[in-house]
Amino acid sequence: MTLSPTFAADYLSGFASTLAGIDTAELDALTQRVLAAYRDRRQFFIAGNGGSAATASHMAADFGKTMLGKRIDPRAKRFRVIALTDNMPVLTAYANDVGYDVVFSEQLRNLANPGDALLVISASGNSPNILRALETAAELEVETLGLLGFEGGAVRAMLNTSVTVRNTHYGYIEDAHSVVMHLLTDALKQALVAA
Numbered sequence: 001m002t003l004s005p006t007f008a009a010d011y012l013s014g015f016a017s018t019l020a021g022i023d024t025a026e027l028d029a030l031t032q033r034v035l036a037a038y039r040d041r042r043q044f045f046i047a048g049n050g051g052s053a054a055t056a057s058h059m060a061a062d063f064g065k066t067m068l069g070k071r072i073d074p075r076a077k078r079f080r081v082i083a084l085t086d087n088m089p090v091l092t093a094y095a096n097d098v099g100y101d102v103v104f105s106e107q108l109r110n111l112a113n114p115g116d117a118l119l120v121i122s123a124s125g126n127s128p129n130i131l132r133a134l135e136t137a138a139e140l141e142v143e144t145l146g147l148l149g150f151e152g153g154a155v156r157a158m159l160n161t162s163v164t165v166r167n168t169h170y171g172y173i174e175d176a177h178s179v180v181m182h183l184l185t186d187a188l189k190q191a192l193v194a195a
Helices: 007-020 024-039 051-064 088-097 105-111 128-139 154-158 170-194
Strands: 044-048 081-083 117-122 143-149 161-165
Touching: 007 170, 024 044, 024 117, 024 143, 024 161, 024 170, 044 051, 044 105, 044 128, 051 081, 051 117, 051 170, 088 105, 105 128, 117 128, 128 143, 128 154, 143 154, 143 170, 161 170
Parallel strands: 044 081, 044 117, 117 143, 143 161
Antiparallel strands: none
16 A cells, blocks of 8 residues: 555644644643642642553653753743653552542542642543543542543533633644643743743
């Protein structure tokens, strides 16, 4: 099988259309909630599965380090951020001993306090472990944010704030989530400079 001669151009065109379709009001609202969590020094948790797990880890690195730049001022206000995808021994212990649906919710029970924030990343919006994490977040009075795809799935109604990438192409959705992640990182950099 050979690819169409316009395959790359078609992909980029589809991705550009997907980005253009993002609701900027949703994006602004999410940006303000992330900045508020940073300014208030609340603990910020991030979770996702598959490619979204990689985005969660990348986001935690960007929020925790990249926002500080290369010349780190020890007095700089840090963002207290944890990707719930990163502690593999804990994640696999819960998955093996209890069930994969609790791998994020049980970590929240150990770590979260009322007023903290959880950002979930999910293309489908229907992953059982994300749904359980959001149920636990509500129980613990943790603010809930999300980066979603398709029409947001079941989790959309469970979130205080979200950005939904309305497309069914997983590549476009995950690429768009990465763009939003870098937009949020830039907003944090600006907040740090202004502090």
